[in-house]
Amino acid sequence: MYTPINQWAEDDRPREKFLLKGKSSLSDSELLAILIGSGSRNESAVQLCQRILASANNNLNALGKLSAQQLMEFKGIGEAKAISIAAALELGRRRRSEDAFEHKKITSSKAVFEIMQPIIGELMHEEFWVLYLNNANKVIHKAQLSKGGMTGTIVDVRVVFKIAFEHNATSIVLTHNHPSGKLYASEPDKKLTEKIKMAGRQLDVIVLDHIIITETGYYSFQDDGIF
Numbered sequence: 155m156y157t158p159i160n161q162w163a164e165d166d167r168p169r170e171k172f173l174l175k176g177k178s179s180l181s182d183s184e185l186l187a188i189l190i191g192s193g194s195r196n197e198s199a200v201q202l203c204q205r206i207l208a209s210a211n212n213n214l215n216a217l218g219k220l221s222a223q224q225l226m227e228f229k230g231i232g233e234a235k236a237i238s239i240a241a242a243l244e245l246g247r248r249r250r251s252e253d254a255f256e257h258k259k260i261t262s263s264k265a266v267f268e269i270m271q272p273i274i275g276e277l278m279h280e281e282f283w284v285l286y287l288n289n290a291n292k293v294i295h296k297a298q299l300s301k302g303g304m305t306g307t308i309v310d311v312r313v314v315f316k317i318a319f320e321h322n323a324t325s326i327v328l329t330h331n332h333p334s335g336k337l338y339a340s341e342p343d344k345k346l347t348e349k350i351k352m353a354g355r356q357l358d359v360i361v362l363d364h365i366i367i368t369e370t371g372y373y374s375f376q377d378d379g380i381f
Contacts, residue, residue: 168200182214183207189238194230202230206239215369218243219276247272259292260285263374266327266365269293274331275369282309282330286323287362295321309346311353318359326354328364337366337373339380347375 168184177185186206187199194202206228210216217239225236250272258269266285274281280302286295297317300309318326328350330343339347343366351361363376375381 182212186239186242189242190231190235197230202228206231214243214246215276218247219278247276259290260287260327260362261291263363263365263372263377266329266363266374267367267372269296270329270331270365270367271369271372274329275367277331278333280331280333282328284314284317285327285329286318286321287325287327288322289324291325294323309350311350314350315353315357315359318357323359325360325362327362329367330364331367335368335370337368337371339364339366339373339375339378344380347380351381 168180168187171184172180172188180188183200183203186203187193190199190203193199197205206225207217209228210220220240222233222236222240225231225239226233231239258265260266269285270283274283281298282300282302283296283298285293286297288294295317299313302308314326317323328347343364347361347364354361363374363381365375366373
C-alpha cells in the first residue's frame with residue numbers, strides 16, 4: 155500500500171536518515187529519491203526510484219547510460235528530475251575518473267585500464283586518448299586526441315607528440331575504446347600504433363603500449379606480444 159514519505163517514521167525518511175545516520179546508510183533508491191524530491195500520486199519517490207533502478211537491473215553503471223529523454227519515459231519523471239539524475243550520475247563517473255588518475259604510476263596494462271575505463275569504457279562511440287608519462291612512469295597528463303563513431307577514429311600523429319613536448323613527457327601510452335565490447339586489435343589499430351611508434355623513435359618519446367578498453371576488460375598490445 156502506498157504511504158507518502160512524510161508519513162514514514164522519521165528515521166526512515168531519506169533526508170532525515172541521511173542526516174541522522176550518514177550517507178552510507180542509504181540505499182541507492184533512497185539516494186536517488188533525495189535527488190528527485192518527490193514521487194507521484196501513486197508511489198513515493200523511493201518507490202519510483204526502486205522501479206527505475208529495477209529497469210537497469212539495479213546497476214548504477216547501466217542507469218548512468220540512460221539519457222534524460224529515456225529517464226523521462228518513466229511515469230513521474232519529468233525533465234527536471236531526469237536531468238538531476240543524469241547530472242548526479244555523470245558527477246559520479248567524473249569523480250571515479252579523477253580518483254583513478256591522480257598522477258598514478260603505470261606499472262602494468264591493468265593500471266592503464268583502471269585510469270581509462272571510467273572515462274571511455276562505457277561510451278557508445280570510439281575515443282582515442284593518450285597518457286603522457288614522466289621519467290618515473292607517472293602520468294602527468296592525459297588527452298583526448300579524437301572522437302569518432304561506432305567503428306573508428308582518426309588520429310593526427312603530430313598532435314600526439316606536440317602535446318608530449320608541451321608536458322615534457324618521456325613516454326606515452328595509447329588507448330582507445332571498442333564500443334562493441336570486442337577485445338582484439340584490428341589492422342587499422344595495428345597500423346596506427348606502428349606509425350606512432352616509428353615517430354616516437356625519431357623524437358625520442360617511447361610508446362610503451364596501446365590498450366583497447368571496453369566496459370569490463372582490456373586488451374594490451376604489449377601483453378599480447380605485438381610490441
